[in-house]
Amino acid sequence: MHANPARSITTHDVARHAGVSQATVSLVLGGNPRARVAAATRERVLKAADELGYRPNILARALVRGRSYALGVVVPDLSSPFFLEVVTGVQRVASEAGYAVLPGDTRDTTPSRHLEALRQRQIDGVILDGLGAATLPEDALRDLKVVVVDEPSERWPGVASDALAAGRLAAEHLLGLGHTRLAFVGPATDVHGLRMRERGFFQALRAAGVALPSERLVRVPATVGGGQKAMKQLLASSERPTGVFCASDLLAAGALKTCLTSGVAVPGQLSIVGCDDVEIARVVTPELTTVAVPARELGARAARLLIRQLEDAEFVPRPTRPLPVRLVARGTSGPPGDRG
Amino acid sequence: MHANPARSITTHDVARHAGVSQATVSLVLGGNPRARVAAATRERVLKAADELGYRPNILARALVRGRSYALGVVVPDLSSPFFLEVVTGVQRVASEAGYAVLPGDTRDTTPSRHLEALRQRQIDGVILDGLGAATLPEDALRDLKVVVVDEPSERWPGVASDALAAGRLAAEHLLGLGHTRLAFVGPATDVHGLRMRERGFFQALRAAGVALPSERLVRVPATVGGGQKAMKQLLASSERPTGVFCASDLLAAGALKTCLTSGVAVPGQLSIVGCDDVEIARVVTPELTTVAVPARELGARAARLLIRQLEDAEFVPRPTRPLPVRLVARGTSGPPGDRG
DNA sequence: CCGATCTGCCAATACGTATTAGCTAATACG
DNA sequence: CGTATTAGCTAATACGTATTGGCAGATCGG
DSSP, X not given: OOOOTTXXXXXXHHHHHHTSOXXXXXXXXXXXXXXXXOHHHHHHHHHHHHHHTOOOOHHHHHHHHTOOOEEEEEESOTTSHHHHHHHHXXXXXXXXXXXXXXXXXXXXXXXXXXXXXXXXXXXXXXXXXXXXXXXXXXXXXXXXXXXXXXXXXXXXXXXXXXXXXXXXXXXXXXXXXXXXXXXXXXXXXXXXHHHHHHHHHHXXXXXXXXXXXXXXXXXXOSSHHHHHHHXXXXXXSSSOOSEEEESSHHHHHHHHHHHHHHTOOTTTTOEEEEXXXXXXXXXXXXXXXXXXXXXXXXXXXXXXXXXXXXXXXXXXXXXXXXXXXXXXXXXXXXXTTOOO | OOOOXXXXXXXXXXXXXXXXXXXXXXHHHSSOTTOOOOHHHHHHHHHHHHHHTOOOOHHHHHHHHTOOOEEEEEESOTTSXXXXXXXXXXXXHHXXXXXXXEEEEOTTSOHHHHHHHHHHTTOSEEEEESSOGGGSOGGGGTTOEEEEESOOOSSSOEEOBOHHHHHHHHHXXXXXXXXXXXXXXXXXXXXXXXXXXXXXXXXXXXXXXOOOOGGGEEEOOSSHHHHHHHXXXXXXXXXXXXXXEXXXXXXXXXXXXXXXXXXXXXXXXXXXXXXXXXXXXXXXXXXXXXXXOOHHHHHHHHHHHHHHHHHOTTOOOOOOOOBOOEEEOXXXXXXXXXXX
């Protein structure tokens, strides 16, 4: 009935136009540089391809090569600036290398279901961040290359930030300012990176001989709203903390907001330290003191690690050093009891 | 040499296991409900597919059907919460309908180049937002279904918010509070939606007989930094405005920040109205008065419109009414000269 | 009981590309 | 000049699925 009105240019068209076979066109344009083709022929093919505006059909290529040149990235929540930044890093590196990226989060699905959808698209590999990858069912990742972010694993290679140091730096900063009544705000989670932030914080407190009673350990969802709620709770507690470490900047922003609207001076009466150093840290007033985590770099490295595995069958990933984090002292931290 | 170690289950495998032909399997599983297959046979095939854990190879399907079930979304900047929200809306609807989404921005590439990459992936259609789509080269979109967001066009169907009303509502809100020394802060852009916000604002001023001298029209990039810069400029001007409309919440957040750090009371000495109502509007203190734009709904509708075109060849998109916006009065606006 | 009609299935082919085995012609070498 | 070798190309096939034309058997009408 209807011949496709605007069928796209194929290798067959190029072949006809250049007076060679389709196979030869494929040899020239198929990306295989070691193919033996006479220089003159190669020229003719390239010229014909150019004139016709040939563009390879990546789907067809994927089908025959068994490689789709597409990667998945799965995070809990793409609206979280931290994860978004990770994905951005992945995107940059991947598209540079000719890979497409299919980002997805698990806000309205489960990791397994999402991975299933990705598998049907024949993605070559996937980057997992913030999912507690260890708890995923065995075969959700079958014959898929996997790289995990911020989560050490026997099964898969990964990249990580120095989350332990993040917690420690926050603690040392507050302790160094003279705070001893401290609080921790974070989500109840089995995500390794977040657990490590927490652990680093408590280790440093213990090392300094500072105790933290359980009423100053507040568990809330890692959102702005969670931060507000946590701070309300802390302000109402019998012995108010003078320094609070929030496991993410969103939490810290929420905590700060509650302070400002409750008339609690920051950092005069209360110091707040966040974690991540995402844009929001510099938007609120005063700007957040926080621990900078190289999210984009994490994503970029994860992508490189994954692609390297895909392109080089020999490549065996070695465990890598965690990426350093650093404390960025800004406006929400200062000595305790200082009203100015 | 190496037979694929874990080749996935194909229709052939299912066929063998069920004792039917591959064609029959395809008829049963190929999604074509009007296929004539005996109930008993259909059962056998479904059972076999289930037992083997068959999952269709979408790439192969795409190749033969000439449809990839993948959509592109192109925006200027995915780190902008507004565009991100649009993309989220697209994602939701698209994945519901079995389409994959390839989001991309043009921060480090051009629209044309990005579209070229998407074309090679054989995407079925693309949603464009904030790109000044009218200026795209003709054939960057050849044989692609296109839907534009916030941009009326002869060539392509689209969905839009009532950007004119957004500007007008902001103006009327400020005028209604008694402000007459107003300012506008926005990017220099040819993006239609942003132009309309601007136009709506100025129309309402004119209707009220309020003039706005050019020194109170400030052009800066639509970022937090841009907002800070713009506000610095306005505060330094000979006749300070008492009310400022910023074309986006990021700008407004930046403007607010400059006020807070400069000791200018908001809304006591200066009122600020943003636009978009993204999360940041409720994170800053005081919370931003802003015009809520249904970004996610825009994305969702754009996706539905695009998919509808793809699935139903008969479907002819009709121009649609712009989505309503509404003013959300929060903490950054109040009567002029009020020091409280 | 025979032709017509319909049902249910399958063989074959196509989609666009990559890859391999093999063919031809040219070159090398004795 | 004859044979071995190589360079350069092509025919054929595969990837996994969808689709169509047709075939065998069943059903129906008279």
